[in-house]
Amino acid sequence: MDFGMIARVxxxxxxxxxxxxxxxxxFAQQVELVAPHxxxxxxxxxxxxxxxxxYLVSQGIRQFLDLGSGVPTRGNVHEVARGAAPDSRVVYVDREPEIAADGRDLVAGDDQVAYLCVDFRCPADVLDAPETRRLIDFGRPVALLFIESLTLLPDTDDPYGLVAAYSDALTSGSYVGVSQANSTRALESALALSQRMFNLAPPSVFLRDRERQAEFFxxxxxxxxxxxxxxxWKPExxxxxxxxxxxxxxxxxxxRKP
Ligand SMILES: C[S@@+](CC[C@H](N)C(=O)[O-])C[C@H]1O[C@@H](n2cnc3c(N)ncnc32)[C@H](O)[C@@H]1O
Incomplete structure (x- = not known):
């Protein structure tokens, strides 16, 4: 199974x-059978x-770097940010060409948003991209978002070093958001069940517990x-x-970077 399929589902x-x-x-139907939640x-x-x-907009953030953005869908970062602060700027990053192509279609003609087709494991490719340099002023606070994208990165790719490398490029008052799938009984049994029922190879997801997630910060x-x-997380x-x-x-x- 490829990353694109996860994002499309x-x-x-x-x-x-x-x-x-x-x-x-x-595939969506198979997942719903073994893990309806x-x-x-x-x-x-x-x-x-x-x-x-x-929340980030309320803290004065107007620049967003969304790493592993996935398929453009409802409630995208630029829609929410611009709804709250019209001067917000967003750079989306995904390494899947099809996803990035659709992302570009979605933001075409909008000069406050860019969608890069880049592998975020190389921070320089993201941070020094002309579109990033045009939209993001690294002298001012930035919000870096890894929403369920580090779950797809094995420890051998050093996700901790990667987050630190990006954080180092940010100024004080910047933020880093990381969501991460943890190992739960429901998830483990769903993975085992999907193998038994559908003979599916286990997806390449890297579950981390709360302590390991804390290391990202x-x-x-x-x-x-x-x-x-x-x-x-801050429910309405x-x-x-x-x-x-x-x-x-x-x-x-x-x-928050002090
Ligand atoms: C599970 S999806 C999450 C999408 C989105 N952040 C969301 O919350 O809906 C993860 C996305 O990260 C992308 N991704 C994974 N590893 C990546 C990498 N090394 N560089 C760029 N994108 C990556 C995948 O292609 C996929 O679209």
Missing amino acids: MNHWLGGTYRSTKADLD IPYLVRAQRAMLGRMVR TGLELVEPGITPVQL PGTKIDHNAELGGMFVGLG
């Missing part, structure tokens, strides 16, 4: 407009992203409420709360 669950292939929809988690994560972007100040299930007042949100295993944190 997420888009399907989010009700996005991207064209899903039959293979994508078959996953579409709920994907939607909860997208809702959290909206809240996080609005080394040298940063964790914003309240710390690393929490995505459903519980009056939202119906998921009382066992940690069982879903999708956690997020936001760090």
